[in-house]
Amino acid sequence: MDVKVETQPRSRRQPLPDRGGEMAYLDFGPAERPVDLVFSHANGFNARTYRTILAPLAEDLRILAIDLRGHGDSTLPADPAQHGGWSMFRDDLLAFLEAVADGPVALAGHSMGGTSSLLAAAAAPDRVRALGLIDPVLFDAAIRSEGTGESPLVQGALRRRALFASKAAAYEGYLGRGAFKTWAPEQLADYVESGFRETASGEVTLSCAPAWEAANFATHNYDPWQAFRQTRCPIRILMAEFGSTARLEHHEDELLATGRIAIETVPRTSHFLPMERPDLARELLDATAKAP
Secondary structure (H helix, E strand, C coil): CCCCCCCCCEEEEEEEHHHCEEEEEEEECCCCCCCCEEEECCCCCCHHHHHHHHHHHCCCCCEEEECCCCCCCCCCCCCHHHCCCCHHHHHHHHHHHHHHCCCCEEEEEECHHHHHHHHHHHHCHHHEEEEEEECCCECCHHHHHHHCCCCHHHHHHHCCCCEECCHHHHHHHHCCCHHHCCCCHHHHHHHHHHHEEECCCCCEEECCCHHHHHHHHHCCCCCHHHHHHHCCCCEEEEEECCCCCECCCCCHHHHHHCCCEEEEEECCCCCCHHHHCHHHHHHHHHHHHCCC
16 A cells, blocks of 8 residues: 655744754654754755655655755844854754754755755764765865855845745746756745745745845855865765866865765756756665665
């Protein structure tokens, strides 16, 4: 008999008083089961964006998908002028793990969420038993200038339209266009659902303010290669073939030499790899969650 998997996760909030607010998250799978995996999203997105990827894993796994600071429904302070760099997301994630998990868990994430997961595993290796990284943001200090205020990513975020008449209008405005042209309609609908909130005037505005998204692109205060050296767990990396943010030049040999880091480039994919190949993203997450 086929088992029906619940595709609508439970929406929850976790107070993190030492971090200044609450972290919103989606809880997939058996509520009585210990947490298997915590998933973190890309810059500008939210946990619900990945619902169709995560939900099929909920039959026998418990997965928590978080809204990072300044995204979705989380209420952690997000002032671009006070941006603390990506170590801030690392520390938020570690505080969340302390609150929701009794023992080591697997971590996974896409883009900025993948990098945040890596940084958390480096800072607290005893808390993380496996990592699954989907096109994480990794680069040398020599090319860090690409993330300054002159970066096309920063400028593009600042120009992003923040207000729409409704969520339906936002969906129609995005469908088949720009970064969303390779997305399935249900993926876009999930992004819009948590990516916008109502305003006092009756319009909707981006949950992740353009200035906050831009600040995330512009502020990098981490050494990914040192972070890899500080981890102890098995790590799998899926990279996009085109426009990957995982700039492994001159570091791939070092990573592979550890014997616990695997790297795969997925043909015909962009940075939006999990939306374009949800099957491979799901396989990675399943294997990461079930790692010993």
